[in-house]
Amino acid sequence: MRVKRFIGDNVAETMGKVKRDLGSDAVILQTRQFREGGVFGLFGKTKVEITAAIEEQPVSKKPVRPVNPERLDQTRVTNEAVYRPKAPNPEPFQNSLAGEYAQTSKTVSLEQELQSMRKLLTRMNQQMEGFGGEQVIWPVPLQKWADLLQERGVQPKLVKRLMRYLQQNLREEDWSVDSRVRVKLKEEIQQICHNTATIQPGVKKPRVIALVGPTGVGKTTTIGKLAAGFSIVDKRSVALITADTYRVAAVEQLKTFGEIIGVPVDVVMTPSGLKDAITTHEDKELIFVDTAGRSPHHELHMSELKSFLDKAQPDLTILVLSATMHSADQLKVLRRFEPLCTHLLFTKMDETVNGGSILNLLEQTNLPVAYITNGQNVPDDIEAATPDRLTRYILGEENRHA
Known part of the structure; x- marks a missing residue:
């Protein structure tokens, strides 16, 4: 070699x-x-x-020179004169076998x-x-951190950015000290996740919050958690309005839930009906509006959603995204809904090992993150988003159900 x-x-x-x-x-x-x-x-x-x-290529054997017949006769005579028969010695044969075995082992x-x-x-x-x-x-001590980020679903270009940050902001002798690497890595991730903002109740008039997003991301369950948290825990006056008339089960779920926590629930069919329902609850501090799941690829559905929002004029429009969605799908949904929204909310954080997809998204938007949900329990499994909390989920440090 x-x-x-x-x-x-x-x-x-x-x-x-x-x-x-x-x-x-x-x-x-x-x-x-x-x-x-x-x-x-x-x-x-x-x-x-x-x-x-x-x-290396094996060395080729030298070509055999042609033998002169006269020298052959002389050699034969000389050999016959010198030759003396002896008893066979087994040691050379055994040594040869041992040598061949050792050589074979080395080759293997x-x-x-x-x-x-x-x-x-x-x-x-x-x-x-x-x-x-x-x-x-990457240098060997840092490679495992790059592997961790990729396993968590962080995109390669963003992994590169984070690894470059570690190389430039840590001394080389600290690359092998996990605690120091983790601190620096979390600092940079928190910087990307710095934009967070939660819901604040209205003072002189109700604060209207609409939840929008694709189907299956958990909007109805999330709006129930928010309503329960503000009404039962914070003792705020709350009203619920649902415009999700596409799913009868969702309407019944919200009405039943409203009865349990003592919050009024209105069902509306049209944008004008939504505006009237909001006017009816002007004495409340918070009004939550649940909308039907909309496909970002369906122009008619998106147009209908915009009509409802134009009439409601919500103070906050929160785009609900599931952490279990593929990163590329998350980005497509974000790009389609972003012009209509003011905040983000991530659901099903307990159901994914790819929490890093959140980081991919936050690097490409200026929308603040309001809340994170991590289970089905109402109202417990929801928490305000903070840079530290988001970072812990992204790195897989925050999984209460593991």
Whole structure:
């Protein structure tokens, strides 16, 4: 095996040198980053060093020279004169077997090692492809944090941003200290999740809050939790209005719930009916409006929703998103509903291992997060969103039901 080190300004350049010199069958043994030049390790230029290896081709045997017949006769005579028969000695045979066995063991061990190296190289290539074709190799102590973020559903580009932040804001000797890495990582994630705001009751007139979003995200259950929390716990005067006439079960659920907690519930069929119902409850501090689930791809449904909101003129319009949705679907829903909304609310945080999808979304919107729900219990399984609480969910530190 031939082993060689290659140095370049970045991974792509250095890998190019490896392929040009050793070919595409080369195996990566080690990768590291270091600084070259500068003063006392400062202001130096970052370099990438890759140690690679390639299996040597077996040495071909030398060609046999043609034998001169005359020399053959002379050799035969000489051999006959010197030859003395002896009893066979078993030791050379045994030593030969032992040597062959040792050589075979070494060959098997080498093949296993090479196979392990190939698997490592395959994993590295897959990692590089996952970052949009850009080759990214993190220092060994930080790699597990990149793996954690990806397992939590954080998008590759955002993982890269967070890892760069760790490299730039931690001393290299601290990369292996988990507690220090975690503190720095949480600082940056909290910065992305900094925009939070909860519901405040109205003073001279009711505060109208409408919940909107696609089907199946838990709007009706969430509005029940909010109503119960404000009416029973905070002792506020609350009214419920539902415009979700598409689902009879949802209407009955909300009416039954309203009776239990002593909150009036109105059912409206039209935008004008919604406006009249809001006027009826002008003596309340909070009015919650439940709307029908709308597909972001259905123009008629979105147009109907806009008509209801135009009449209601809510103070807050909260987009409800399920944490169990695929990150790409979450983003599509956000882009479609965003012009109509003022806040975000994430449900079903207890049902997903991909809490990092929230981070993907928050990086791309200025809408504040109001609340998080994490179960079916009313009104317990809902909490005000804070940067710290969101960060704990994103990193998988906050799962009360685990």
